[in-house]
Amino acid sequence: MSAAIQQIVDAWVRLKDRERLEQLLEHRRQLLLDLALRGPTIDTSQTANVLGDEVAVIEEGLARLPNAGA
Numbered sequence: 001m002s003a004a005i006q007q008i009v010d011a012w013v014r015l016k017d018r019e020r021l022e023q024l025l026e027h028r029r030q031l032l033l034d035l036a037l038r039g040p041t042i043d044t045s046q047t048a049n050v051l052g053d054e055v056a057v058i059e060e061g062l063a064r065l066p067n068a069g070a
Contacts, residue, residue: 005054009061018065025058 012020032051035044 002050002054005057009057013061013064016065018062021058021062021065025055025062028055028058 008024009021012024028051032048032055035048035051038044
């Protein structure tokens with residue numbers, strides 16, 4: 001996992017910027033979907049693993065924020 005994504009997530013958690021984290025999460029999920037649609041002609045497994053790790057970091061950051069309605 002990239003230290004950069006962890007730093008970005010940590011900063012947005014400190015700023016309590018749920019919207020930015022959700023945008024980042026949606027972007028990473030869209031990239032994963034785009035990779036999946038490329039088909040078997042290109043090995044995208046390494047990139048998919050990195051993106052999957054980043055999704056997990058972002059989800060952990062979102063979990064550290066208070067709920068939107070709370």
